Amino acid sequence: MSGFPILSVMMLVPLVAGLACFFLDAKAARTLALVATLVDFALGVVLWLNFDIGGAQWQFTERHELFSGFSYALGIDGIALLLIVLTVFLMPICIGASWKSVEKRVGEYMGAFLIMETLMIGVFCAQDIFLFYMFFEAGLIPMYLIIGIWGGQDRIYAAYKFFLYTLLGSVLMLVAMLYMVHVAGTTDVPTLMAYNFDPKVQTWLWLAFFASFAVKMPMWPVHTWLPAAHVQAPTAGSVILAGVLLKMGGYGFIRFSLPMFPEASAQFAPLIWGLSMAAVVITSLIALVQDDMKKLIAYSSVAHMGIVTIGLFAFNTQGLEGSMMVMLSHGLVAGALFLCVGIIYDRLHTREIARYGGLAINMPRYALFFLLFTMASIGLPGTSGFVGEFLSLAGIYAISTWTALICATGIILGAGYMLYLYRRVAFGDQKNADAAAMLDLDAREYLMVIPLALAVLWMGVYPESFIAPMRADIAALEARIASAAPEGDSKVTVGKEKPVHEEVAHEGAH
């Protein structure tokens, strides 16, 4: 592979196809978009197969100096690789999901999606901090448009809310980046990752980055844009929003906050734990009372992202690898769940849970897939959801048992709201004639859900395929932050003397 700029090509293919889509009619635009995303997926597979596990930390690097210090620099490590593969895997499914449901301005819609793919890949492989920033922010523009133009009733409000939240965080992050480049004298991300900033300054830089990543994640309490955006977005928009855009926050923490500001990360870890605990418990309870399917899954996403953040701020291998696994799994599972909602939304044109019921009778195949994704969301062992959740919680247990206990209640609450949803949609009697008349999955829908189902099971049964590429990178990150890691609260003391002492005292008291 040496010399072939595969990352640039992966960004160029959707970009060119996307621009072309603006000038094509609906049918041609759909076809072109599908072909382009499939080509990108094939390139993603090539990328994965050629990634040398145990080789150099940064692979497939490209570098072109542009003007004084700012450069077009690309390169990936295992962490970025997995997120890119997730992106290119979900993209053809998104195009498939929009095949029939999007009817107005199809060319522009497909164009927006394809350009967004370029920008998302860019986020994960940018090695120049400003290049990253550009992709990071610009990636949201197509999303604003997709929500604002092809969204539901309240699309303008949702798009506006989405914009307002992200804007605030981004401005602060930009200021911090400018400062960092000024001090360190480089825009190169790998160099910055090893640069030791003054701990006092780290605090402010960390907070500035936090403002941006916490919104993108989203963490409680800056999460309220997410339900609004999900509810209004078209199905494919929700899939990619939950599947990839939410991962940018986690990626930001793992790529910037943790390695660049280890001391500040340790200092703020209790804040993160607190917000994560609040996210898991509060948003899970909110998810329990939702009547709108998409809102319910959106709130459940916030709860799952809480598990990501505790894993990241557990400062150990299990936590970090676990949070990556939760991100990947959530990308598949939340994407799949939004797709499942979309499948029945296309038939009945409502997201109101009460309008459905008894779908297991007339749509048994659909009910089967929906059940699988529900179980994966709950974190049933054998599905992708379990591995990450288990590792993240194992990681945080080593450092804060309280956080582990509170966040682990998510497995109870998660089971509660997801099974309650499943019961209302798939079980019970058929209440409405129109819902009872809905047909089971068609060929196009099978082609979308089967790959997701297989990926979910693969990741659950043999996660080694996904852990292996990032192992060395996580180990490096762990080594970087180890010195700053806060002390665990559950250290074992092997004290044979003390209990005997106590027992003697106890005996004496009688």
Next chain:
Amino acid sequence: MNQILIIVFLPMLAAIIAGLGNKQLGNVAAKSITTGALFIACGLSWPIFIQFLNGSAEATVVPVMKWVASGTLNFDWALRVDTLTAVMLVVVTSVSALVHLYSWGYMDEEPDQPRFFAYLSLFTFAMLMLVTANNLVQMFFGWEGVGLASYLLIGFWFRKPSASAAAIKAFVVNRVGDLGFMLGIFGTFLVFGTVSIPDILAAAPGMAGSTIGFLGMRFDTMTVLCLLLFVGAMGKSAQLGLHTWLPDAMEGPTPVSALIHAATMVTAGVFMVCRLSPMFETSPTAMTFITFIGAATCFFAATIGCTQWDIKRVIAYSTCSQLGYMFFAAGVGAFGSAMFHLFTHAFFKALLFLCAGSVIHAMHHEQDMRFYGNLRKQIPITFWAMTFGTLAITGVGLFGVGFAGYHSKDSIIEAAYASGTGMGHFAYWMGIVAALMTSFYSWRLVFLTFFGKPRWAGSEHIQHAVHDAHGHGHDDHGHGHADHDDGTAGYHPHESPLVMLIPLILLSVGAIAAGYVFEHAFVSDGMGEFWKGSLVFHEHLIHAMHGISGVIKYMPFIVMLIGLVIAWYGYIKNTRFPAAVAEQLGPVYTFVYRKWMFDELYHYMFVVPAFWIGKVFWKVLDIGVIDRFGPDGAAWAVAKGSTYTQKVQSGYLYSYALIMLLGLVGAISWVIAG
């Protein structure tokens, strides 16, 4: 010993084929594949068990595949076979195979049979993964897998709101236990640096006396770990506090109740404690707690069992109570007795449930015993099988010879007394009182169902059956049956078909003989040779048990007779007696009849507040506070302030984005220039 791969994975394959093939495959093919797979698994399991029985087999671990390796936390898919597993293998595969067979008859009129059989086989696979686990996480996989299968099977008749509600309840309550199990695994990993069961058990004694931080306080390490893990066991085995799902689980088809909620899944907690017995042994506090919970459960569940009218609920509470026996046996260190009772209980309790299914089948889905009576003449084989099951559960036997339950339950009760501790004696007396009640409610069930006069006419199910049969569905319920004032309403129950009777007969053999035949291996001076270190046993406890004599030893037999006599008096001799007693007891009876009010308590303590808090967080916190002072507030401020700058604030996102990009370019230029 690669048969184990076939034993475990054949049911999984069968489940996948039957489940995905479903309607295209057809009923007969789906049933044949799953049932065939289970009989093969069963046929391969017994030789393994017999090899362990005659001492010619050694513990082995068959690796399957890598699972997770994250830092020092490693666990693989692997199948462990030792004595403890071998015991579980025969229990699981035998009962499962017979339940599969029985379901051919019981589910015959069901339109959705492939799905049912696929779930049954899926369950069996998960249960086998649980019992062959060589590390805690694979055990957890099986643990959750059986939970999933249980959820699906309880909710099999998903159109019934009560069934899907019971399914959710079972899953969620089990998850409460799983929370403890999960934290227990984390803690174990933290302390021992591994989740491999043999490694943990080897290292556990070395950790006795150490302390660990948990929730900001310091505790004895092993006590914390054992109690956390035990919370998991309490959930799965429906022990006091986390038992509420088990009676509701009776919403599932009866074969499911026999397989999952009596013989196998609910015993997983007992299995876990026995599997980890060297670990639990290191914490006297945890052992005392287990004894207490077991003893309390065996008493409390038995009281409820005495008052219920639904035939399946009586047996469900009986299961709960018997599991209590197993736990307090484990708690006093008699792990062999716990496993022995698990083994015999699997046969006689599966038998009782399948008999109940046969009765329900004969009575056209009527489950209320108040509408039974006199059935011994109509369904004699079921009657005899049920009688054997009852003789087994009540522990009929004397001087070392008796039905299955006599051997196992008496060994538990003796062990509790022989342990000599205060908590052991408490468990002994609880066990005795519960044995009295066991005898009472079991015979009550038999007498209400098979003896006395027919009371079928009062049942709506029977009325429907009669109406349908006579073809005048428009008839009013209360009238038109003056010619049947013998209480039968003109209904004729039929004995079940042969596929249902064969399992009853085979399980009857188990209920009669399993105790006598296997007592020597499970619980005796030579039990060490059988268990080969797969669980802890105490020589001195066995000797102390032999030393018990006189009234203490014969107490279980005496209370069994008392229970039988009371049941006979109340339900055959003087049938007005029970109602009079219930009236006398008044609120106490109501309290017990309403299951100690646990459901109401939990409903108002957890379910209602969860929904209420969810609403408050959503409406007040998210919308009322965060949105109002966050984005909406900002929008309001912008709108107010933008009166003068409306031309710039065109409101289109394009322009925002453009401005941002321009700003970015400007800022970068500034940095580079500066």
